[in-house]
Amino acid sequence: MKYKPADKIQDLQYFGEFGGVNPSISDSSTYTFLSAKTMFDTFEGNAEGCYLYSRHSSPSNLYLGQALAAMESTETANVSASGMGAISTTLLQLCKSGDHVVSSRTIYGGTYALLKNFFPGLGISTSFVDITDLKQVEAAITKDTKVLYCESVSNPLLEVADLPELSKIAKKHNIPLVVDNTFSPLSITPTKLGTDIVIHSLTKFINGSSDTVGGVVCGTQDFIDSLRNVNDGAGMLLGPTMDSLRAASILKNMRTLHIRVQKHSENALYLAEKFEELGLKTVYPGLKSHPSHELFKSLMNETYGFGGMLTIDAGSKEKANELMELMQERNLGYLAVSLGFYKTLFSAPGSSTSSEISEEEQKEMGLTEGLIRFSIGLDNDIERTFEMMKKCMEETGVL
Ligand SMILES: Cc1ncc(COP(=O)(O)O)c(C=O)c1O
Numbered sequence: 001m002k003y004k005p006a007d008k009i010q011d012l013q014y015f016g017e018f019g020g021v022n023p024s025i026s027d028s029s030t031y032t033f034l035s036a037k038t039m040f041d042t043f044e045g046n047a048e049g050c051y052l053y054s055r056h057s058s059p060s061n062l063y064l065g066q067a068l069a070a071m072e073s074t075e076t077a078n079v080s081a082s083g084m085g086a087i088s089t090t091l092l093q094l095c096k097s098g099d100h101v102v103s104s105r106t107i108y109g110g111t112y113a114l115l116k117n118f119f120p121g122l123g124i125s126t127s128f129v130d131i132t133d134l135k136q137v138e139a140a141i142t143k144d145t146k147v148l149y150c151e152s153v154s155n156p157l158l159e160v161a162d163l164p165e166l167s168k169i170a171k172k173h174n175i176p177l178v179v180d181n182t183f184s185p186l187s188i189t190p191t192k193l194g195t196d197i198v199i200h201s202l203t204k205f206i207n208g209s210s211d212t213v214g215g216v217v218c219g220t221q222d223f224i225d226s227l228r229n230v231n232d233g234a235g236m237l238l239g240p241t242m243d244s245l246r247a248a249s250i251l252k253n254m255r256t257l258h259i260r261v262q263k264h265s266e267n268a269l270y271l272a273e274k275f276e277e278l279g280l281k282t283v284y285p286g287l288k289s290h291p292s293h294e295l296f297k298s299l300m301n302e303t304y305g306f307g308g309m310l311t312i313d314a315g316s317k318e319k320a321n322e323l324m325e326l327m328q329e330r331n332l333g334y335l336a337v338s339l340g341f342y343k344t345l346f347s348a349p350g351s352s353t354s355s356e357i358s359e360e361e362q363k364e365m366g367l368t369e370g371l372i373r374f375s376i377g378l379d380n381d382i383e384r385t386f387e388m389m390k391k392c393m394e395e396t397g398v399l
Contacts, residue, residue: 002301003189006258008070014063025248026051026059043230056228056236060244064251065216068206071254072181072198073191074218078227078235079247083182083201084110085240086215090178090197091115092234093227095146097123102140104131104150106157106365107180108201109349113356115149130365131161132292138169145175152190153183153296156349156373157366158283158309160292163299167194183339186261187304197223204375205308205340207250208260214242214250258304260378264340265305267385268376272310274386278399281313308377309339314370314398320348322396324372332388339375344385346374 017024031051033039041047051058057078065077080086091114095101103115105128115126127140131150141148148170150161163179170177176196181188185205190198200206202214217227217235227235265286272284282289285296286306296306314320324346328335333344337353347353350362350369357367379385393399 003192005071005186023063026244029054055241058244060247064247068216072218075221076224077216077218078224079242080215080240081242082213083215086199086217089234090217095124099146100144101126101147106154108155109354109356141173149178151180152188160296163193184307187300207253208340210341212246261304263378264308267382268308270382284310311373317369320370320372323398326392342378344377349373
């Protein structure tokens with residue numbers, strides 16, 4: 001039985017303060033107490049249903065967290081001001097000086113830079129591995145390893161992590177498997193495949209409007225309580241707090257997530273098949289030619305497809321740039337980073353979202369100069385889009 005995350009979101013029921021169909025937005029940074037004793041208990045974490053201060057938690061943030069926990073089938077969740085706010089606080093909660101992380105080498109450039117450049121200054125080291133090579137993953141684990149980290153579908157190479165097998169390795173070594181599921185919301189439910197902690201950049205598909213950044217950590221009550229602890233919680237002390245107004249707007253956008261993901265996936269599959277037919281080197285997990293196509297099928301929840309992300313290789317950096325500029329001119333999308341928007345977004349990861357990764361390392365992991373990453377939009381007539389894209393490819397000599 002596959003998980004049905006959209007049903008879980010649908011089943012949540014909220015009433016606003018005055019019976020509104022949307023929960024009231026908590027527009028306060030601090031909260032009153034009727035007794036000094038309750039304030040003390042709240043500080044100690046013992047007063048159920050009481051709010052203290054909005055960096056700690058707020059009703060609007062808790063509502064959004066509840067919906068995300070339902071989606072990811074975890075006990076609870078903690079929202080944050082950005083995806084990086086969720087990633088950095090989670091890793092800092094789990095790792096202290098002297099500890100070690102085993103991470104996939106194909107991850108979002110910002111996460112890579114955090115692990116590679118920032119964490120060594122705190123005494124935390126990382127081994128980067130080919131996440132599809134399970135032997136290599138296990139061999140990298142040492143007695144100091146505290147986290148096994150990867151993305152379910154990686155940015156930008158769209159490698160698929162074998163979560164059930166990775167979770168076996170993590171369990172054997174008694175470390176948590178932490179998975180960034182930003183590229184595959186609804187399609188993959190990592191906790192159903194053995195993952196302990198799931199992270200999202202809400203900035204992307206989940207919010208879907210490209211109007212804010214946001215993040216979330218979904219996990220056990222114990223772990224989320226530790227993140228929020230007023231004495232030693234990274235989520236509390238480093239302060240990456242989401243604003244209540246934003247939490248309310250993201251929650252509203254989540255209600256259409258299942259419809260959007262289906263359309264993104266449908267359009268991306270159509271284009272990927274057509275691009276491949278034209279002879280372009282196309283990477284999309286929904287294509288039979290994708291090395292992890294069968295694995296993705298075995299992991300995915302039905303209905304939501306293989307996601308909205310695909311890549312093509314335009315042959316060179318110059319050709320990639322020319323093609324992206326022309327596609328933008330013809331109103332086929334925007335030359336912009338990020339993903340999950342209603343319009344198609346395209347960028348060349350080598351010189352943008354993955355530029356933190358050195359050229360040599362990019363080459364080693366198969367991130368070519370001419371690679372274009374597409375976040376396919378919600379285009380109503382994808383056949384028309386394809387015909388126009390094909391024309392752009394012919395005019396720029398990509399085809
Ligand atoms: C897979 C993935 N994880 C995390 C992030 C970081 O999220 P944010 O930009 O919301 O901090 C990104 C951003 O591009 C991403 O693509």
